[in-house]
Amino acid sequence: MKIPKIELAAKIGKLKAIVPKKTPMAALQTVLLKDGCLIASDMEMTVHVKLEGISAGLEESFLIPESMFQLISNLPSGDVEITAKEIEAGMEMELKCGKIRNKFTSLSPEVYPAIKGLENVKFEIEVEAEKLLAGITHVLFAVDDGSGNQLMRTLNLSCANGYLNFKGLDGHMMAWDKVPKEGQFDINIPKRTCQQILNMDLQGMVNITSDGSTVRFETEYIMIESRLINGEFFKTDQLFQDMPLTAAVNRKAFVESLNRANLCRLDNDPIKLNFSGDKVRMELINSRNDYNEEIQLNDEVKEELRIGMDPRLLMAAIKSFDSENIYMEMQTARQPIKLLSDESDMKAIVLPVAIK
Numbered sequence: 001m002k003i004p005k006i007e008l009a010a011k012i013g014k015l016k017a018i019v020p021k022k023t024p025m026a027a028l029q030t031v032l033l034k035d036g037c038l039i040a041s042d043m044e045m046t047v048h049v050k051l052e053g054i055s056a057g058l059e060e061s062f063l064i065p066e067s068m069f070q071l072i073s074n075l076p077s078g079d080v081e082i083t084a085k086e087i088e089a090g091m092e093m094e095l096k097c098g099k100i101r102n103k104f105t106s107l108s109p110e111v112y113p114a115i116k117g118l119e120n121v122k123f124e125i126e127v128e129a130e131k132l133l134a135g136i137t138h139v140l141f142a143v144d145d146g147s148g149n150q151l152m153r154t155l156n157l158s159c160a161n162g163y164l165n166f167k168g169l170d171g172h173m174m175a176w177d178k179v180p181k182e183g184q185f186d187i188n189i190p191k192r193t194c195q196q197i198l199n200m201d202l203q204g205m206v207n208i209t210s211d212g213s214t215v216r217f218e219t220e221y222i223m224i225e226s227r228l229i230n231g232e233f234f235k236t237d238q239l240f241q242d243m244p245l246t247a248a249v250n251r252k253a254f255v256e257s258l259n260r261a262n263l264c265r266l267d268n269d270p271i272k273l274n275f276s277g278d279k280v281r282m283e284l285i286n287s288r289n290d291y292n293e294e295i296q297l298n299d300e301v302k303e304e305l306r307i308g309m310d311p312r313l314l315m316a317a318i319k320s321f322d323s324e325n326i327y328m329e330m331q332t333a334r335q336p337i338k339l340l341s342d343e344s345d346m347k348a349i350v351l352p353v354a355i356k
Contacts, residue, residue: 015040144170159183308355
């Protein structure tokens with residue numbers, strides 16, 4: 001195989017997050033070259049990346065061990081040539097780049113586990129990569145990392161009533177985005193798969209297919225397959241009900257204020273938000289700090305409201321929006337703040353924190 005180093009290193013860099021650190025299957029700790037593609041898998045998720053600059057060895061098949069990833073990344077510019085020949089213990093590999101020569105051993109590609117593909121396809125849709133990546137980005141902050149509830153560690157992707165819906169929650173926050181799209185399905189995608197989708201920088205049109213247990217995201221050059229999590233996702237639509245109090249604020253300025261308050265926290269101190277007139281006063285008091293800041297609202301609120309929030313969670317939710325302004329709907333100090341945008345259909349909810 002002969003290929004520009006810059007492409008080989010970049011694509012291995014995208015795939016290495018999938019290669020498991022610990023596994024009883026040594027072959028999974030490699031990247032497989034087959035049919036002009038690089039393939040990485042942990043048996044839960046598999047990614048195929050087509051090599052565009054390959055100029056020789058398109059028919060070759062071999063395994064690149066994890067121990068070579070860093071070396072390939074640090075090679076000088078130019079073409080990389082990798083050859084392989086069978087030996088009794090597996091494969092003897094030789095890497096050449098300029099004046100560099102390195103021989104190493106690897107496993108035979110024949111021991112790489114067979115990857116189960118899709119069987120009976122239940123649905124297929126096509127969506128612009130830009131819209132898919134935006135929807136995932138907008139809600140992924142709310143998907144739990146370590147909850148005992150398996151469904152909370154997934155992003156719910158569904159299509160119904162003319163919309164492709166993206167939903168995520170973790171018990172403290174909830175997010176929902178949607179884009180127009182016809183179809184009918186409902187699947188739960190592991191958070192790690194969503195992170196890898198974002199990492200792969202998909203472009204053009206993305207074909208999404210599923211057989212109910214596996215989902216595939218495919219473009220001209222990239223294919224990502226992942227197992228799905230079974231179960232009915234949480235009923236969330238009713239939680240996004242309208243609330244009587246509305247406050248609008250510049251998103252960037254509010255995030256900066258929340259960050260300053262968060263820097264003064266000790267342990268899990270809540271902040272107090274006091275909405276009054278056309279301003280919101282932010283307070284945080286602990287044994288070391290007595291922080292106060294007044295933020296200008298775009299309009300006056302109808303009634304005064306004092307509510308406690310976790311600044312880290314509120315900041316994460318607001319940062320996920322793209323709009324210039326954020327609209328906050330509220331009702332009482334015990335009910336969540338609903339976040340809205342006037343530039344998209346995205347919505348988020350953040351639960352309050354009890355304050356004295």
